Amino acid sequence: MSQRNKIQRLLRKGALATCLSLSVVCSSLSAVTAYAGPADDPAAAAPVIGPGGPGTTNANAAAGTDTNANAGQQADNSYYNQTLSNPVVNPVDKYSYSQMVNDISALASRYPGTVTVKSIGKSADGRDIYDVIVGNPNASKKILFQGAIHAREYIVVPLMMQQLEYLAAGFTNNATYMTQPLSNILGQVAFHFVPMLNPDGVTISQMGENGIQSEELRQTMYAADKASSRTTVSYEEYMRRWKANARGVDLNYNFAANWEGIKVSLTHPSANGYKGTNPLSEPESQAIANLIQGTGFNAVINYHAMGNVIYWDTQNNQKAAESKALANAVHALNGYSVLGSKGVGGLKDWLQQAAGISGITIEVGRSTCPVSFSEYPAIWNQNKAVPATLGYYVATH
Numbered sequence: 001m002s003q004r005n006k007i008q009r010l011l012r013k014g015a016l017a018t019c020l021s022l023s024v025v026c027s028s029l030s031a032v033t034a035y036a037g038p039a040d041d042p043a044a045a046a047p048v049i050g051p052g053g054p055g056t057t058n059a060n061a062a063a064g065t066d067t068n069a070n071a072g073q074q075a076d077n078s079y080y081n082q083t084l085s086n087p088v089v090n091p092v093d094k095y096s097y098s099q100m101v102n103d104i105s106a107l108a109s110r111y112p113g114t115v116t117v118k119s120i121g122k123s124a125d126g127r128d129i130y131d132v133i134v135g136n137p138n139a140s141k142k143i144l145f146q147g148a149i150h151a152r153e154y155i156v157v158p159l160m161m162q163q164l165e166y167l168a169a170g171f172t173n174n175a176t177y178m179t180q181p182l183s184n185i186l187g188q189v190a191f192h193f194v195p196m197l198n199p200d201g202v203t204i205s206q207m208g209e210n211g212i213q214s215e216e217l218r219q220t221m222y223a224a225d226k227a228s229s230r231t232t233v234s235y236e237e238y239m240r241r242w243k244a245n246a247r248g249v250d251l252n253y254n255f256a257a258n259w260e261g262i263k264v265s266l267t268h269p270s271a272n273g274y275k276g277t278n279p280l281s282e283p284e285s286q287a288i289a290n291l292i293q294g295t296g297f298n299a300v301i302n303y304h305a306m307g308n309v310i311y312w313d314t315q316n317n318q319k320a321a322e323s324k325a326l327a328n329a330v331h332a333l334n335g336y337s338v339l340g341s342k343g344v345g346g347l348k349d350w351l352q353q354a355a356g357i358s359g360i361t362i363e364v365g366r367s368t369c370p371v372s373f374s375e376y377p378a379i380w381n382q383n384k385a386v387p388a389t390l391g392y393y394v395a396t397h
Helices: 003-010 059-063 097-110 156-172 182-188 199-211 215-220 223-227 235-240 283-295 320-334 347-355 373-383 386-395
Strands: 115-122 128-134 141-147 189-194 299-304 309-311 337-339 358-363
Touching: 097 115, 097 128, 097 156, 097 199, 115 283, 128 156, 128 283, 141 156, 141 283, 141 386, 156 182, 156 189, 156 299, 156 373, 156 386, 182 189, 182 386, 189 283, 189 386, 199 235, 215 223, 283 347, 299 320, 299 347, 299 386, 309 320, 320 337, 320 358, 320 373, 320 386, 347 358
Parallel strands: 141 189, 141 299, 299 358, 309 337
Antiparallel strands: 115 128, 128 189, 309 358
């Protein structure tokens, strides 16, 4: 049976968990707030500011700890400090779309009734975009984790796959977190994971143009930038640092959040920086927007790379207090700097401005994208408990 048929068969599987009472203390942290654009490359990255304020170092962030006295209650990491026995997800450098699909199928088979899978649409090159739900799909509260909207930031994909496996395994094995059984929160909150929103772009960054099936898309990928002399790097490096989808559109410039105000001179498809012909012009941005509008999420967490930064704000933010609280909770776990952002056209901006949904962007890693895989163990330690912590927050607010 093909992997696609396996996934389609899984779509019919439901999940049911017992809804139990829950209480948790969520810390409120007075963090340094600054305004900056998305941390992506060193030249564009905002300075990382430690909990002590400007000019301080953030050594604790690199270690995934926080010694700030205002951080509040520390999470119980005893479950997350364990290594799963015979895990499905085994992170590797250039964790690919096909490996992700195989792992999604295996997780749904191993955890029937706890892991539910559906396709929310297809990419420009025909790949399914998967939404993996852990917990009770019919829960009254829902939280979404999405990643790899930018192609070369694919280090977040194995991170999110491990995060969802730990949730599913914890439910099955009666694990506790913050003194509460994980089954409690998984009964009350549906965890949605879209680990790879931009599968074509990830494939390009990992494999070059040979990863794209459409001859028409392959022919347009490099031509416009080469003709305009916009790029001076080698062809191989150009592909490796690909950020857009297969149609050359930066998906995080493709949402109706002051899209007209995006100040870019680029008017043709490119590896990065082209906002498209109009908001939601791309199948991938349409797919995630339709999922969000049709589901009613209480919060959306966006994983990006790089900078060890948490962005929580935007212009005309309709959910500022809630988004700041999410950022504070994550900072208490990993020590990443908490910064505002005046971005336009991005998914987080659209969520907070137009959709009225709280959300944050978490930027992982330090090295230039694609982030070196040697950083993965630290990234995992810093972020492994983020879903459980934010799930508790959503359940109680």
